[in-house]
Amino acid sequence: MQIQLSSLLVTAALTVMASASALAQRPVTDQMIDNDARTTSDILSWGLGYQGQRYSPAKQINTGNVARLVPVWSFSFGGEKQRGQQTQPIIHDGKMYVTASYSRIFALDAKTGAKLRKYEHRLPEGIMPCCDVINRGAAIYDNLVIFGTLDAQLVALNATTGEVVWKEKIDNYADGYSYTAAPLIVNGLLLTGVSGGEFGVVGRVEARDAKTGRMVWMRPVVEGHMGYKYDKDGRASENGVSGTPGKTWPGDLWKTGGAATWLGGTYNAKTGLAYFGTGNPAPWNSHLRKGDNLYSTSTVALDIKTGQIVWHYQNTPNDGWDYDGVNEFITYEDGGRILGGKADRNGFFYVNDAKTGQLVNAFPFVKKITWATGIDLKTGRPNFVPENRPGDPTGATDGKGKVVFAAPSFLGGKNQMPMAYSPETKLFYVPANEWGMEIWNEPITYKKGAAYLGAGFTIKTLNDGPIGALRAMDPKTGKIVWEVPNNAPLWSGVLTTGGNLVFWGTPEGFLQAADAKTGKVLWKFQTGSGVVAPPVTWEQGGEQYVAVASGWGGAVPLWGGDVAKKVSYLEQGGSMWVFKLMK
Numbered sequence: 001m002q003i004q005l006s007s008l009l010v011t012a013a014l015t016v017m018a019s020a021s022a023l024a025q026r027p028v029t030d031q032m033i034d035n036d037a038r039t040t041s042d043i044l045s046w047g048l049g050y051q052g053q054r055y056s057p058a059k060q061i062n063t064g065n066v067a068r069l070v071p072v073w074s075f076s077f078g079g080e081k082q083r084g085q086q087t088q089p090i091i092h093d094g095k096m097y098v099t100a101s102y103s104r105i106f107a108l109d110a111k112t113g114a115k116l117r118k119y120e121h122r123l124p125e126g127i128m129p130c131c132d133v134i135n136r137g138a139a140i141y142d143n144l145v146i147f148g149t150l151d152a153q154l155v156a157l158n159a160t161t162g163e164v165v166w167k168e169k170i171d172n173y174a175d176g177y178s179y180t181a182a183p184l185i186v187n188g189l190l191l192t193g194v195s196g197g198e199f200g201v202v203g204r205v206e207a208r209d210a211k212t213g214r215m216v217w218m219r220p221v222v223e224g225h226m227g228y229k230y231d232k233d234g235r236a237s238e239n240g241v242s243g244t245p246g247k248t249w250p251g252d253l254w255k256t257g258g259a260a261t262w263l264g265g266t267y268n269a270k271t272g273l274a275y276f277g278t279g280n281p282a283p284w285n286s287h288l289r290k291g292d293n294l295y296s297t298s299t300v301a302l303d304i305k306t307g308q309i310v311w312h313y314q315n316t317p318n319d320g321w322d323y324d325g326v327n328e329f330i331t332y333e334d335g336g337r338i339l340g341g342k343a344d345r346n347g348f349f350y351v352n353d354a355k356t357g358q359l360v361n362a363f364p365f366v367k368k369i370t371w372a373t374g375i376d377l378k379t380g381r382p383n384f385v386p387e388n389r390p391g392d393p394t395g396a397t398d399g400k401g402k403v404v405f406a407a408p409s410f411l412g413g414k415n416q417m418p419m420a421y422s423p424e425t426k427l428f429y430v431p432a433n434e435w436g437m438e439i440w441n442e443p444i445t446y447k448k449g450a451a452y453l454g455a456g457f458t459i460k461t462l463n464d465g466p467i468g469a470l471r472a473m474d475p476k477t478g479k480i481v482w483e484v485p486n487n488a489p490l491w492s493g494v495l496t497t498g499g500n501l502v503f504w505g506t507p508e509g510f511l512q513a514a515d516a517k518t519g520k521v522l523w524k525f526q527t528g529s530g531v532v533a534p535p536v537t538w539e540q541g542g543e544q545y546v547a548v549a550s551g552w553g554g555a556v557p558l559w560g561g562d563v564a565k566k567v568s569y570l571e572q573g574g575s576m577w578v579f580k581l582m583k
């Protein structure tokens with residue numbers, strides 16, 4: 001009798017402890033982040049694992065039953081602040097942490113959608129985001145949820161209480177800096193880039209202690225700038241110049257050289273390298289800066305221990321079209337080799353050796369490319385079409401250089417929407433767009449905090465047909481295995497799963513799923529506004545969930561010229577949708 005009583009007491013004590021631990025979330029460890037791509041119960045990084053493959057092994061939802069996918073809950077981000085929602089949620093311990101437009105972040109019950117907390121960052125007047133007031137998601141580490149803001153700050157909140165634990169300024173928003181990417185966390189370091197490539201900022205990668213926000217190292221990605229490392233007391237010491245000052249830039253232009261690292265980075269544990277894409281060199285007028293203008297429009301691989309650039313590969317040397325090379329570099333294994341795939345804004349898909357940067361393959365993933373006829377696999381350089389470069393405005397009577405029609409448009413063969421890679425089908429799933437632009441150069445001088453383009457443009461359609469296409473690309477052959485066309489330009493990221501499915505969204509409002517091998521569309525759901533965010537999936541309580549943010553916006557309505565007019569009927573929104581299988 002006595003024994004039974006004490007075992008009852010033990011049971012009661014365990015129950016109390018269990019409900020207490022349900023309140024405070026488990027601290028997120030480096031090991032949990034290292035395993036993120038394999039664990040279906042959580043989503044701890046942008047890309048479902050820091051490699052960024054956006055592949056989940058979850059297979060409860062598959063080609064045979066996806067037609068039974070139904071909404072479980074929807075949550076409105078509320079207010080008058082609708083605008084573009086490009087966020088990818090974090091899922092941990094049954095909670096969803098999701099950012100929204102205008103630097104807001106919500107904590108929600110992942111199963112019910114019940115709102116737990118909101119943090120709304122107070123934004124100053126005069127922020128200068130180039131391409132809508134969006135945010136791409138938070139990072140999670142230890143007991144902190146960390147996200148960046150449009151006024152170029154980083155905010156770390158206690159995940160359980162929502163209190164601000166630390167706050168750090170990346171740079172001055174009045175000088176053109178902003179921040180929109182999801183931070184990358186590797187080995188306790190918080191890795192971030194900067195936005196502001198249209199304002200002559202200096203692109204860089206910064207590593208901070210994720211727990212405290214203290215800077216560990218800073219690496220500029222414009223040739224000529226000094227890198228720094230910092231001791232425990234925050235004292236800076238020089239850590240080597242990036243490249244050779246003036247080697248690939250004329251005069252002092254490197255001092256305001258752009259190359260914004262605005263989409264953030266990915267990481268591979270076997271190479272120990274973080275991969276960041278870099279944006280356009282500044283200004284857009286390429287005749288002002290004859291030379292390759294390193295490390296703009298490149299993939300830059302950094303040793304996270306030292307903050308040094310181990311290799312770089314430049315996709316568009318001396319870019320004259322705003323072909324930001326920021327796109328995600330997704331590493332994958334091919335035999336014994338670690339490779340990385342990148343679908344560049346310039347219309348070519350590149351495969352590089354992830355350890356050395358050596359170019360392995362390059363092929364178009366869009367049908368019309370005017371600026372180059374191809375990429376030379378021996379030299380790694382594009383075969384330019386010189387007459388298709390916008391002309392030099394020097395001495396022009398109307399102040400304009402020669403106008404050219406260029407494809408892709410500067411909004412890119414692909415833009416910010418992250419693609420996915422399936423280790424099962426060995427295919428990349430690329431949200432691609434077919435469009436062009438009229439573009440010309442104009443004289444420009446740098447003025448701090450002002451737009452620094454030296455170019456004018458109008459985005460054009462190529463024909464009356466669909467602009468977007470989700471394409472399954474074989475990185476070995478460069479072939480399009482299948483495609484699903486879409487009338488409006490695609491702006492949503494992609495998810496692929498162990499259930500042989502590919503999920504993506506459309507500006508027309510649909511979240512849809514196709515067979516990963518054939519491209520046959522098996523399911524779609526209307527979310528009420530355009531989808532420009534990457535979908536995710538996770539498992540909880542024995543059930544698989546799929547989620548995506550809905551809310552039309554981003555660069556297309558703001559900069560899209562004729563295409564913006566074509567899709568002006570699309571309505572704004574701001575909500576989170578979650579789905580599971582109907583029983």
Ligand code: CA
Binds near residue numbers: 038
């Ligand atoms: Ca996981």
Ligand code: CA
Binds near residue numbers: 198280
């Ligand atoms: Ca740009």
